[in-house]
Amino acid sequence: MADKNGFFDLSKTGLTSKTALTRRTALKGLAAGAGLAVAPGFVRYSQAQSSAPIKIGFQSHRTGIGAAYGRWYEKTTAAAVKAINAAGGINGRQVEVIIEDDGTDPGRGAEVVGKFATQHKTDIVFGTLFSHVVIGSAPAAGENKMPYFVVSEGHHVASTKLNRYVFQPGITDVKSQIQSMAPWIAANAGKKVTQIFPDFAFGYDHRDYLPPALKAQGAEVIAQIAIPPTESSFTKYFPQIPAETDVIYHVMVGPAVLTFVKELGEFYGSNRPQLFGFIDSLEATDINSPGLEFLDGSHFWEGSPRYAQADDSEAQKAYRAAVGIDDNGAAVGDPKDVSTAAHMFGCWETLYVVKKAMEDAGYKGPEDRAKLVEATEALTAFAEGPEHPQGPKTFNGKIHQCFGIQNISKVEGGKLKVVHKTKIEDGLYEAEGDYTTQAL
Amino acid sequence: MSEASPAKAYTLHLGVIALLFVLSFLLPEYYHGLLARIMVLAVFAMGYNMLFGYVGLLSLGHAMFFAAGLYGAGLAVIQLGWSVPLAFLGGVACGAVLALVIGLLALRTTGVAFMIVTMMFAQVFYLLILYFATWTGGDQGMVVPQPARVLSLGATSLELTNPTVRYMTALGLFSIVLLITSAIVRSRYGRVLVAIRENEERTKMLGYDTFSNKLAAVVVSGTICAASGAAYALLFGYVGSSFASVQYSILPLLWVLLGGAATTLGPLIGTLFMYYVIDITSGYTSAYLLIVGIALILLVLFFPKGILGSIRQRWLGWLP
Numbered sequence: 001m002a003d004k005n006g007f008f009d010l011s012k013t014g015l016t017s018k019t020a021l022t023r024r025t026a027l028k029g030l031a032a033g034a035g036l037a038v039a040p041g042f043v044r045y046s047q048a049q050s051s052a053p054i055k056i057g058f059q060s061h062r063t064g065i066g067a068a069y070g071r072w073y074e075k076t077t078a079a080a081v082k083a084i085n086a087a088g089g090i091n092g093r094q095v096e097v098i099i100e101d102d103g104t105d106p107g108r109g110a111e112v113v114g115k116f117a118t119q120h121k122t123d124i125v126f127g128t129l130f131s132h133v134v135i136g137s138a139p140a141a142g143e144n145k146m147p148y149f150v151v152s153e154g155h156h157v158a159s160t161k162l163n164r165y166v167f168q169p170g171i172t173d174v175k176s177q178i179q180s181m182a183p184w185i186a187a188n189a190g191k192k193v194t195q196i197f198p199d200f201a202f203g204y205d206h207r208d209y210l211p212p213a214l215k216a217q218g219a220e221v222i223a224q225i226a227i228p229p230t231e232s233s234f235t236k237y238f239p240q241i242p243a244e245t246d247v248i249y250h251v252m253v254g255p256a257v258l259t260f261v262k263e264l265g266e267f268y269g270s271n272r273p274q275l276f277g278f279i280d281s282l283e284a285t286d287i288n289s290p291g292l293e294f295l296d297g298s299h300f301w302e303g304s305p306r307y308a309q310a311d312d313s314e315a316q317k318a319y320r321a322a323v324g325i326d327d328n329g330a331a332v333g334d335p336k337d338v339s340t341a342a343h344m345f346g347c348w349e350t351l352y353v354v355k356k357a358m359e360d361a362g363y364k365g366p367e368d369r370a371k372l373v374e375a376t377e378a379l380t381a382f383a384e385g386p387e388h389p390q391g392p393k394t395f396n397g398k399i400h401q402c403f404g405i406q407n408i409s410k411v412e413g414g415k416l417k418v419v420h421k422t423k424i425e426d427g428l429y430e431a432e433g434d435y436t437t438q439a440l
Numbered sequence: 441m442s443e444a445s446p447a448k449a450y451t452l453h454l455g456v457i458a459l460l461f462v463l464s465f466l467l468p469e470y471y472h473g474l475l476a477r478i479m480v481l482a483v484f485a486m487g488y489n490m491l492f493g494y495v496g497l498l499s500l501g502h503a504m505f506f507a508a509g510l511y512g513a514g515l516a517v518i519q520l521g522w523s524v525p526l527a528f529l530g531g532v533a534c535g536a537v538l539a540l541v542i543g544l545l546a547l548r549t550t551g552v553a554f555m556i557v558t559m560m561f562a563q564v565f566y567l568l569i570l571y572f573a574t575w576t577g578g579d580q581g582m583v584v585p586q587p588a589r590v591l592s593l594g595a596t597s598l599e600l601t602n603p604t605v606r607y608m609t610a611l612g613l614f615s616i617v618l619l620i621t622s623a624i625v626r627s628r629y630g631r632v633l634v635a636i637r638e639n640e641e642r643t644k645m646l647g648y649d650t651f652s653n654k655l656a657a658v659v660v661s662g663t664i665c666a667a668s669g670a671a672y673a674l675l676f677g678y679v680g681s682s683f684a685s686v687q688y689s690i691l692p693l694l695w696v697l698l699g700g701a702a703t704t705l706g707p708l709i710g711t712l713f714m715y716y717v718i719d720i721t722s723g724y725t726s727a728y729l730l731i732v733g734i735a736l737i738l739l740v741l742f743f744p745k746g747i748l749g750s751i752r753q754r755w756l757g758w759l760p
Contacts, residue, residue: 062726101722106581106680111474111719119470131580132680139583139677143601154580162583200570201580229570 053096054089054358056081056351057116057125059137064104066130068284072340073127073151074099076347079322083386090355091363098122106136113137117144123366124149124354127347131156131201138162145440147372149354151346153177153303155205158401160433164440167376167400170350171303171343172393174205176427180406181276181301182213184420189274189299190246191219196237197251199226202280206251227252234260238267247274250281257281258291265294275299279306279409279416283340286330288414295411299419302407304390305329306341307415319348319389328415345390352387353379353395353402370440376400377436394424398434403427446626449704449760453622456705457615464607474719476607478711479614480671481691485699485707486617487664488692493702494625495657496637500555500689501562504542505662507684508535509669511569511576514679517588519575524591524600528670535666536659538565543658547651559686566684581680584673606675613671614708617664622704622760624660633657634702665692698739700746704760709747 058077061070081095089095098120102109109128116122117140124147128134131154138156141148142163149167150157155175157168185193193214197203203226211221223242227234234256241248252260264272275298287295287306305312306329308320323344324332331337353376361368361375377397384392393404403424409416460479467475484506491497513531516522522530546557569576576582589600591609598605624630635643636650644650673679682688691714692707699710717735721728743750752759 063729101726101728103722106678106682110676110678111477114473115470115719118473119468132682135577135581135583136678136680136682139586139601142586143677156580163586201573201578204573204578 051093053094054091054363055120055122056095056097056354057113057120057122058097058099058127059102059109059112059116059125059133060099060127061104061129061133062099062101064102066104066133069129069340069343070101070104072284072344073129073347075339076323076344077127077351079324080348080351083322084351084355090358095351102128102133102137104130104133106132109133109137110140113140113146113148114144117146121366123147123358123363123369124372126350126354127151129153129343134166135162138166141165145369147369147376149350151343151350153343153346158396158399158432160399160431160435164373164400164435164438169353169376169379169382169395169400169402170348171346171402172404172406172427173401174202175209175429176401176403177278177301177303177406178206178209179213179429180422180426181408182210182217182219183426184408184422185247185249185276186214186217186219188420189276192222192242192244192246193219193249194223194225194241194245194247194273195221195249195251196225196227196241198253199228202253203227203251206249206278210249221249232256232259233263235263235267238264241273245273247276248272250275250277252277252281257285258289261294262291265291268294277301279303279342283342284338286336286338287411287416296414298411300409300411300416301342302409302416302418303342304345305407305409305416305418306339307409307417309418313384313389315384315386315389318386319345323348349382349388349390349393353382356382356387373440391421392424394428396431398436399431400435445758448758449622449626452760453618453704456708457611457618460611460614464604464611469603472607473603474715476603476610477676478715479610479708480668480675481715482695482708482711483614483617483671484665484668485692485695485711486621486704487661487666487668489696489701489703489707490621490624490664491657491661492693492696493706494630494633494637495654497654497657498555498693499546499558500686500693501542501546501558501560501565502661502665502692503684503686503688504562504565505535505539505665506669506672506688506692507565507569507681508538508662509666509671510673510679510683511669512666513670514582514584514673515575517584517674518582518679521588524589524674528667528674531670531673532663532667535669536663539659539662539666540655542662543655547654547658559689562684562686562689566681566686569681569684576681577679579681581678581682584677584679586677589674589677600675601677609675610671613667617667618704618708621664625702625704626760629653629656694736696746698736698746700749700752703746703748703752706746706748713747 081097085094100112102112113125116125126149128150129152134150134152135156142165148165151171153171153174155173157166158173197206207224225237225240277300279300279302308327325339326332329339329341357376361371363372379395382388382393391405393402395402406422407418408420410419488502509531512534513527516527516530542561549557570578591598600606632648632653640650695710696707698713699706717732721731745753
């Protein structure tokens with residue numbers, strides 16, 4: 001900065017000679033500026049900036065309700081950064097990750113984004129999962145003109161209700177996921193679906209997006225049972241499930257899911273409808289935990305498979321090895337430390353999107369953040385491979401959201417086996433707005 | 441405890457305001473933004489202090505008043521397209537009306553029952569926010585759009601997203617509330633409130649209508665908390681149900697206890713202290729709440745009346 005100030009001081013010297021600005025003084029000023037630009041100090045500045053690491057602010061859920069996810073998001077991020085740095089970094093610069101805990105709290109989340117922007121002076125902010133933290137932090141990202149790459153799967157980014165600086169290029173959103181599930185459910189599980197969901201936003205996404213998606217496939221939701229988030233026993237809700245139900249679609253989350261499954265098993269015994277759920281309920285939870293036996297034979301959505309599959313690509317195998325998860329999706333050396341495999345791949349893939357966008361933009365520093373936003377918006381597709389081990393994706397720069405394949409897995413012998421992979425097209429929907437019309 | 445002369449108290453308050461004004465030009469960028477947030481939340485604590493510190497009523501439901509202002513102002517902008525000043529007044533009015541209704545009902549109880557009743561009302565308020573998710577955004581909350589957060593003063597437009605405007609607006613609100621609360625607690629009415637805290641039966645015997653006085657205190661307290669909530673929504677652009685959760689009922693209690701109950705500047709000191717302890721310790725360990733807990737225990741052991749309360753008791757008896 002000293003050199004920059006020097007530049008302005010010199011220019012000012014040229015203009016404060018109490019004479020009118022003539023062509024000669026202007027030329028002198030320009031010459032002085034040009035001279036300084038090639039001066040040793042300026043060169044040092046340029047070199048310092050070009051070799052300084054790219055700083056990524058990682059907004060982590062280290063404490064609070066998202067802590068289990070946060071821990072695995074950190075592991076995946078560390079693995080991705082290690083791989084990127086080993087391959088030469090971004091634009092020849094190493095990547096440095098600075099972590100701040102947001103406590104899974106939207107108020108603290110906004111403060112953390114501000115801290116990254118004004119104290120750590122990171123190039124971007126990255127890694128947020130929980131929707132309320134993303135929504136709470138988005139205004140701070142927009143105000144600080146800080147590119148904010150989230151790995152949340154919420155529909156909030158694609159809804160275009162946030163701002164131009166918020167992106168979700170590494171994981172699909174829940175609207176797309178639900179829409180992708182409907183054809184398989186209607187064709188394989190049954191036409192009459194009863195939904196059981198928690199009575200808050202995560203549940204509402206499923207409540208709102210599943211019925212039209214199923215209707216388009218000739219199936220229908222015949223009952224929707226919302227369960228208060230404070231509920232600890234569920235038996236009283238089960239009589240509300242219509243007798244003609246073919247499929248129970250459940251998305252219960254949190255510790256109560258074990259009780260939910262156990263009580264559902266006791267209610268139905270061996271004669272139950274088909275079960276379909278989202279693995280969000282059981283992320284970081286051993287599928288073989290006592291009480292979950294009732295899930296045997298049921299199906300789950302998975303973003304990326306927890307268990308190693310027979311047909312895993314080399315990229316998928318390399319990714320799992322780099323992150324350090326075994327064939328059962330648990331930490332290598334600690335079988336009880338089950339990962340959040342269905343979501344955490346998003347951190348890996350998002351960092352490679354950031355790398356690509358920074359390279360496309362010729363990103364040098366925070367002054368190029370607007371260029372980075374435009375370069376990210378210009379991306380259209382990511383091929384499956386080491387950088388995108390979960391699968392190929394398309395990217396809609398207008399809504400800042402990627403679209404990809406989804407996995408449907410069956411619980412068999414205490415493991416999740418992928419029985420169907422959806423197509424990218426299954427999850428596409430009409431854009432609800434256009435971020436690119438907003439000023440940078 | 442010796443009584444501070446009005447001039448001494450007002451000089452101190454004006455000095456603090458002047459110091460905060462000067463800090464706006466001295467603080468590094470991050471702490472500048474953080475202090476703006478702290479001043480807004482200190483107003484929340486000042487509202488809480490009005491009821492807890494001066495009347496002795498321990499509420500565990502003040503998050504609902506903060507949230508009433510937050511949602512009142514936020515929804516007015518998002519759903520109704522109101523201007524910033526109108527939305528702010530709308531948020532404050534929501535808090536005042538809610539405080540009146542809650543006061544009329546909750547003041548039928550005292551002591552532990554008052555704590556439980558206020559906590560239950562706050563829980564109802566929180567669950568209503570989740571229930572009416574279509575309008576409130578439920579647990580995810582809503583963003584107050586950046587273009588709407590502009591304060592128009594005649595031909596001049598001030599963007600509340602601008603750090604200086606935001607800081608000065610927060611300082612303006614903090615200063616007004618500090619001077620108002622200071623005037624209230626030094627007034628005849630303020631002395632009645634303290635009398636109620638010290639001995640309600642005796643105050644009744646002296647002919648005071650303690651219910652009306654306490655109700656007025658609940659309304660003033662709730663209105664100040666709502667002003668803080670409304671300012672938070674407009675200055676920081678986020679409206680969410682977590683601000684109505686029980687955590688945000690406990691926080692102002694902690695801030696006030698730390699800074700010193702029944703001191704005019706205690707709420708600011710307590711909020712500052714908690715914020716900085718969390719901000720600094722979270723940079724070193726994920727167990728920072730443990731450190732916060734230990735700090736709180738030490739404070740309670742060695743400064744049972746809070747930081748300013750203990751200073752007033754031991755050294756500066758004139759502190760307001």
